[in-house]
Amino acid sequence: MHRLYLVPTLIINFVIVLVPALLTVVLAFCNWDGISTPTFSGLDNFRALLADSVFWSALTNNIIWTGIFLVVPIAMGLLAASMLLIVRRGSNFFQVVYFLPVVIATVITARVWQGMIYSPVTGVFGMLDRMGLPVANPLAQPSTALFGVATVDLWHWWGFLCVIFFAALRQVPQEQIEAARIEGASYGQMMRYVLLPAIRPTIMLMMIMTVIWSFLAFDFVYILTQGGPAFSSEVLSTLAYRHAFYDLNVGQAAAAALVISLFGLVGTFFYVRLQTQEGEQ
Amino acid sequence: MRMVESRATLTVSYIVLGIGAFIALFPIALLVLNALKPAAQIVQSPLSLPNPIRWENFTNAWTHAKFSKTFVNSLLLSGTTIVLVCTTCSLSAYVLARKKVASWKIWTFYLLATTTAPIQLYIFPLYFGFAKLGLINNVFGVALIYTALYSPFAVMLLRTYFIAVPKELEEAALIDGATSWQVFSKVMLPIVSPGILTVALIIGLNSWNEFLIATTFLQKADKVTAVIGFYLLSGQYSSDWGEIMAAALIIVVPVVVLFVAMQKRFIEGMAGGSVKG
Numbered sequence A: 001m002h003r004l005y006l007v008p009t010l011i012i013n014f015v016i017v018l019v020p021a022l023l024t025v026v027l028a029f030c031n032w033d034g035i036s037t038p039t040f041s042g043l044d045n046f047r048a049l050l051a052d053s054v055f056w057s058a059l060t061n062n063i064i065w066t067g068i069f070l071v072v073p074i075a076m077g078l079l080a081a082s083m084l085l086i087v088r089r090g091s092n093f094f095q096v097v098y099f100l101p102v103v104i105a106t107v108i109t110a111r112v113w114q115g116m117i118y119s120p121v122t123g124v125f126g127m128l129d130r131m132g133l134p135v136a137n138p139l140a141q142p143s144t145a146l147f148g149v150a151t152v153d154l155w156h157w158w159g160f161l162c163v164i165f166f167a168a169l170r171q172v173p174q175e176q177i178e179a180a181r182i183e184g185a186s187y188g189q190m191m192r193y194v195l196l197p198a199i200r201p202t203i204m205l206m207m208i209m210t211v212i213w214s215f216l217a218f219d220f221v222y223i224l225t226q227g228g229p230a231f232s233s234e235v236l237s238t239l240a241y242r243h244a245f246y247d248l249n250v251g252q253a254a255a256a257a258l259v260i261s262l263f264g265l266v267g268t269f270f271y272v273r274l275q276t277q278e279g280e281q
Numbered sequence B: 001m002r003m004v005e006s007r008a009t010l011t012v013s014y015i016v017l018g019i020g021a022f023i024a025l026f027p028i029a030l031l032v033l034n035a036l037k038p039a040a041q042i043v044q045s046p047l048s049l050p051n052p053i054r055w056e057n058f059t060n061a062w063t064h065a066k067f068s069k070t071f072v073n074s075l076l077l078s079g080t081t082i083v084l085v086c087t088t089c090s091l092s093a094y095v096l097a098r099k100k101v102a103s104w105k106i107w108t109f110y111l112l113a114t115t116t117a118p119i120q121l122y123i124f125p126l127y128f129g130f131a132k133l134g135l136i137n138n139v140f141g142v143a144l145i146y147t148a149l150y151s152p153f154a155v156m157l158l159r160t161y162f163i164a165v166p167k168e169l170e171e172a173a174l175i176d177g178a179t180s181w182q183v184f185s186k187v188m189l190p191i192v193s194p195g196i197l198t199v200a201l202i203i204g205l206n207s208w209n210e211f212l213i214a215t216t217f218l219q220k221a222d223k224v225t226a227v228i229g230f231y232l233l234s235g236q237y238s239s240d241w242g243e244i245m246a247a248a249l250i251i252v253v254p255v256v257v258l259f260v261a262m263q264k265r266f267i268e269g270m271a272g273g274s275v276k277g
Helices: A003-027 A044-051 A053-087 A091-103 A106-118 A124-130 A145-169 A174-182 A187-198 A200-214 A219-224 A236-245 A250-280 B007-035 B039-044 B056-064 B067-097 B104-115 B123-133 B139-163 B167-175 B180-209 B212-217 B226-237 B241-261 B263-272
Strands: none
Touching: A003 A250, A003 B067, A003 B104, A003 B123, A003 B139, A044 A250, A053 A091, A053 A145, A053 A187, A053 A200, A053 A236, A053 A250, A053 B007, A091 A145, A091 B007, A091 B241, A091 B263, A106 A124, A106 A145, A106 A219, A106 B007, A106 B226, A106 B241, A145 A200, A145 A219, A145 B007, A145 B263, A174 A187, A187 A200, A200 A250, A219 A236, A236 A250, A236 B123, A250 B104, A250 B123, B007 B241, B039 B241, B056 B067, B056 B226, B056 B241, B067 B104, B067 B139, B067 B180, B067 B226, B104 B139, B123 B212, B139 B180, B139 B212, B167 B180, B180 B226, B180 B241, B180 B263, B212 B226, B226 B241, B241 B263
């Protein structure tokens, strides 16, 4: 009887996620344009992918992206969260302000940065340029495009981490903090020996999620640069999307999707392990 | 925490927090400021105050982004997703939380793993399948995809609410002769209703803001969501940044108002799965 309670969730999940995911695995070994009958092509898609220099630069970009997001927003989040812990008064106000970028749609965030900040005509960068400060639109240069996009995603993201870290820090036992203070611990010592070790599981979880999400990064790249200029900001998910819906090379898109999933799978393994460990305690 | 901080520490902390607030608010301020200005003033300086305020931006944005159609689509899509997620997930979360089936471990594990499944892993076959079935441009079809996408998160969050309910309540109801369905619907559901509300808020926010699936599966200009309507307006139909920012503001204001009013629930729910005490 209780088994029936699971049925709706699982049916929807199987139809939308599991079956198409298995089909993607099959399609990765097929040649398919989305219309005619797929034909088996062995490892051709993977060979084509590995021979494509854009694939390698996309993979490199994903790795750079992961590196940036493992450091910058986590550091910003931890710093702000520990400051919230110190001041107490007004912490709720700051928390809400930091969280605002998280609740704004990615398309809107992207357009605000594109038009109001980066644009050489309508943006702050253009205004500074006219005032004699030589700042160029980062999205227009191949060398800076990826960082221009990452900055927007950082802005959208760090507040989420701050709020989560603050929630975790508030659960650190009072006595530990008091004891460290009586011993005369400085801010650095307090962080290093008391606070950071205490919220280690939360930081670990956020780092694992960062790795998984970094390989899924899509919205901001697609909206801001479409992977350009000259594929300089292409990431694996935009590459796969382009193959499927612009080149109608679904087989190769599926192959790229499998590569993305491979990285996700490693992260998922650690994520599930961490979550079930916590659950059993 | 009852810490008595020195003035210096407090001052430094507030300065750091203030810089953080400035970073978070600066682009939002630009959004609001320029929504009120004519395009010519924005070109002069995006930082200047609007003089005079150009209210036409909002009426233009409303018609050009087809908001009278696309807002209805967004509401339908978010509403359907919320109803589907809350009904199906409270059922399965209850069963998994109370270990009512022998295979609860497998399914919990499976749903945890799908929380992190990349959309790219299933979107391509799904798209061509939906195209075959004529479900492209159908908001209810997209609601079904969102339901699958957000269910694992919702189940995991609701599960924690069900686990927190004392077992004795359930047992007492069973002794009084309640059927297992009555135990679920009359005893458990009312107790976990705050959790369901939290899930509804977060799922509603996510469906309202979602981009990748909406832009792929909804293509006709009168079938898209408000967010995609804005995307089309800003990408193709308009280069008047005053109008574009006005359209952005129209979409953002209801979300921000709801968020500020319900901040505790939002933050608790979003952090709920991530913070381990």
